[in-house]
Amino acid sequence: MYLRLLLFAVIAGDIFVHSQLSVLSGLEDAALTYTGLAAKYGHPATTYKVTTEDGYILTLFRHPGNTSRPVLLVHGNTPTSDCFIDRGKGSLAITLAGLGYDVWAINIRGTRYSRSHVTLNPDTQPKQFFNYSFYEEAVYDLSATIDRVLTETAQKKLTVVSHSVGTTLLYVLGSEKPEYNDKINVGISLAPIAFLKNVRGYAGIILPYLLEITSLFADLGIEEVFSYEKTGTLLRLICDAQPFGYEVCVKIVLFGALGVDSNGFEMAYTPTFFGHYPGGSTRKIFQHLGQVYKRDKFANFDYGEDKNLQLYGTSEPPDFDLSKVTMKTALFVGEEDYLGTVKDAERLNQSLPNVVYYQVMPYKNFSHTDFVWGRQMAQNLFPYLLPVIDKYT
Template identity: 45%
Template sequence: MTLRVMLIVIAVNSVVSNALFIPRSLPEDALLNFTGLSEKYGHKAEEYSVVTEDGYILTLFHIPGTRKPPVLLLHGIHDTADTFILRGKKSLAITLANNGYDVWAGNTRGNKYGRRHIKLNPDTDPAFWNYSFHEHGVHDLAAITDFILNATGEQSLQSIGHSEGTTDHFVLASQKPEYNNKFKLFIALAPVAFLSNLISPVSAVTELGPLLNQVLLSLKIEELISEKGIEKNILQLICNKEDIGYELCFKGVILQGAGYDPKGIEPKFFPTILGHYPAAGSRKSLLHYDQVALSKRFALFDYGPEENKKRYGFIVPPDYNLRQVIMKTALIVGKNDNLSRVRDVEYLRFLLPNIVEYHLMRQKRWNHLDFVWGNDLPETLFPQILSLLEKYR
């Protein structure tokens, strides 16, 4: 049974057997976009369109500030720029803006803010979804960085990435080393390059990855969790039920993958998350991460021996050369992060040549999502970030 069919069956059964349990209305913050949230919490945000060299049109948000250099925020997988502002006054975007920083929040191709192309239609052209984190790095992050520097007249910027947002930086700086000079500092929250030490249930999912990919291919599914798709609607229907949504979807599913820390994200905040996450993405993106996990190598996409030979000159894809990532980098890690495992980040730390800070969050249960959605960010994480930004201006 496919994931799509399973979701439909679950939803029908849920509606029939729980007809009285009507999903609650989403709170205002779940419905506002980035600019709406920014204005609500005291800052007027600007919106720009960035065109990549391969024709994708990405939305870039800007909260003007007086402190230079500019600071770029880049989200993780199946996420958007909204992730950095969902906590309102306790969010990273608003905290930086309140401290006078010139804040730019980027989006990579595929999510609701990156679903445009100069030629391709995401609804009818499968080629639109032919990308992974590789293209997010070499095309999207490169275009966003150049746009910000051109707009501000600065020679370099500071950047903060979360999860896949860190992968994108490592890809860009290794594939296009000239971009190292365009970053004064890169702060990597929950860094992801190697996935060699995953534990259950994430490790079990990666083992099933090739099979799930074949199922998606057979069904000709390239876009996952579309904003207007049935999967997203069903997730909203089930997970926004006041009586079971938090327990079933958040504690029962999401935290099993991210690391169990129910105190970091309280039940009343979960509906706000549901309004923005998960966002759409490509089948190929998940497959590329699955390849990284199964091969235990941070390498380019594996197309198979014959195609690899044509593209790379070798029957196996080459590793990303992390020795070329010479920009100043700070790694911030959670002890309870099931995706950015401490041992994997320590190996990454060994390979990167210019680590200026390695910080292990002292909270024992700090997980993958606490970096962006935790309810105690102003006391736990933000002092570290603000100190680094000030030190490496």
């Protein structure tokens, strides 16, 4: 009996030690910024500042390459550009840089690297600073960034690769500023988000109550959500301890919200992920997403009848006209993606006028995280994505 107990203790101790060593190997990447990761993995990045028409100061990273082949990476809601590089050599940013593309990575307003404004202070004026949704991110942030990249590269067009709500910005921009359709070779959507009727998992449970939740946040004066400093610090404290962090933060919470793929998101990656996530968002963005779900319409922000009449000239907010999104579009969808579901993507595919490529990923467990954080992107994503980028860039 004692021998069996001793043997069990040795095995358990060995498993614990190896799990901790795996985690420690990721701690360096967890602590590095985008430029630190870029330097570590052999493709140093330069930093640019872009000031939008409404005064937000964005940080834009660039891996210099062939200037005739610019590619802009657009992150989704709550991450930063770190999502495109924190997988190191297996990341999309490093892979594209290694292939010679001129790679640019945006950081949307209010996130970790772009928490600045020419006059507003996010800490002392949060109600004014964080008063934006994905509409403003599209018509101001994305447009200004595209113009800056084209100016710096002396090109007329660029390729855009976006993820999650980053794809939403493409559709809003193409609809609200149609002239930008002609500035994009192809708009590539990884886990496209426009319609939310068929969202699954925890998100499907929360979405029906999202308007009430964001209304409560407004009453409490909470405008910034999922901040890198506040929420991120708490998550790192809880989720970095292994194996607890992986079992609870990843397998229960993350997989429950975004889709299950333990092969694509392993325990050793957990500290790296939470070292960079979340990057910041706003209450208003989630309120807008709640409106999209409740009204089942991809439409402008609903301010209420009186303000809608003032802003839009109609009592209800107008839909974004997807028929105006004439840029070539490629849609990549995962069967295990709980947010960008196949059914909603098929509806979007029928609504866009110029879809040149539509791919439901063959890997059956392909989830929302696998498009940017997946361990097996080289096998499950890049063989489909890279030829599209090459063809149209």
